[in-house]
Amino acid sequence: MAELILHQYATSPFSEKVRLLLGAKGLAWQAVEIPPILPKPDVIALTGGYRRTPVLQIGADVYCDTALICDVIDALAPSPAPLYPPAQAGAARLLASWFDTVLFGAVASYLFQTGGAQEILGRMTPEQIQAFRADRKAMRGDGNALGVPLGEAAALLRDTLARLEVQVAGGVSHVAGAALSLADFSLYHNLWFLKRAPVQTAWLEGYPAIQSWYARMQAFGHGEVRVIDSATALAAAQAAVPQPLTAQASADSGFAVGDGVCVTPTDYARDPVSGTLVSLDDRMVTLRRQDPRAGALNVHFPRLGFHVQRAA
CATH class of the missing domain: 3.40.30.110 (Glutaredoxin)
Structure with a gap:
């Protein structure tokens, strides 16, 4: 291959x-x-x-x-481990799709409306950040570079994490059930994105079970x-x-x-x-x-x- x-x-x-x-x-x-x-x-x-x-x-x-x-x-x-364990294959695929679309839209909108873009985009100059914003606005094609309004984005994030916190703390070790699945990777990249702007996301520390799950995922690393x-x-x-x-x-x-x-x-x-x-x-x-x-x-x-x- x-x-x-x-x-x-x-x-x-x-x-x-x-x-x-x-x-x-x-x-x-x-x-x-x-x-x-x-x-x-x-x-x-x-x-x-x-x-x-x-x-x-x-x-x-x-x-x-x-x-x-x-x-x-x-x-x-x-x-x-397969990404679609038979007992939770349907749930894994559906949850992954929701995390990749709805949740990610809220995460990106939240970060860009709370100053997180400066931290995430690292060493970009203000001009480069402006170009990045213009590029993403053109990608959306609807004249809205920010997507979800800040209040709705923050509420969706808090509600999602609160529900998952109860589930993981209750002994369900992965997002779509007992086994690792694609849904775990789709949730992970959302939180990874949030964690790149620590000033805006200190409230994530209020979800200890999710933090523990995140650390287990992070330990996979990136391979060779x-x-x-x-x-x-x-x-x-x-x-x-x-x-x-x-x-x-x-x-x-x-x-x-x-x-x-x-x-x-x-x-x-x-x-x-x-x-x-x-x-x-x-x-x-x-x-x-x-x-x-x-x-x-x-x-x-x-x-x-x-x-x-x-x-x-």
């Missing part, structure tokens, strides 16, 4: 979710540090337009969105990581061949293998990716693309949260 290459940046919470999962699985991987805002020419060479962070590359196969990335990593390394540059990653894609897939399209999808299509996120960062349809089912859509620098690529997206339509 080709090397796992994660295109990420250090302060990205969704990157931290995947980094921690790689550590929990005991995997070796390579990291490419990418810009947090546009332009991202080397990322776009691989994805065709998808701009969210992170992106997982395995040879000439590129996986977008952490929901899919986590599934891929779990399939490659089901041990030491080697930093490479984006040119090396592009060369690896150019030298590889996309993995063979069973060419198929769901009968009720309205598409056929070989159609020209574009795939677009349905919530934010709605940058379409165009290519030739390789596969489409209820869980994943795969496009074949050709890039001058990266060569022939399969670009994969989750089916949920993404819109598929015919290319213009």
Whole structure:
């Protein structure tokens, strides 16, 4: 199998979710540090337009969105513990989705409205922070860079943590039940993001059971990581061949293998990716693309949260 290459940046919470999962699985991987805002020419060479962070590359196969990335990593390394234990698989997936969308929207909104951005963005100049805010506003596409109003964001955070505190303190050691699951990693990256602004989040100390759970998760670490540059990653894609897939399209999808299509996120960062349809089912859509620098690529997206339509 080709090397796992994660295109990420250090302060990205969704990157931290995947980094921690790689550590929990005991995997070796390579990291490419990418810009947090546009332009991202080397990322776009691989994805065709998808701009969210992170992106997982395995040879000439590129996986977008952490929901899919986590599934891929779990399939490659089901041990030491699967992300979807049979007794709580449904709850784990649903909770993870809620943590990644609703809770994360509240966390990001809370931090940016309480001055946490200065701490999180580290050594950025005021001009760079302004550029970051403008980039995220453009990603949202609704003219609102902050998202959830502060009062509602704070209430959602407190209520969520209070309920989880009771559960964990009562002896349920993980978020979706007795076993470790994807839901734990999706909650973790939210709290990791909050903890990067300690002045604004001292109130987290009021949840000792959650703090203990967080420490257990943090102990997984990030696995064995080697930093490479984006040119090396592009060369690896150019030298590889996309993995063979069973060419198929769901009968009720309205598409056929070989159609020209574009795939677009349905919530934010709605940058379409165009290519030739390789596969489409209820869980994943795969496009074949050709890039001058990266060569022939399969670009994969989750089916949920993404819109598929015919290319213009």
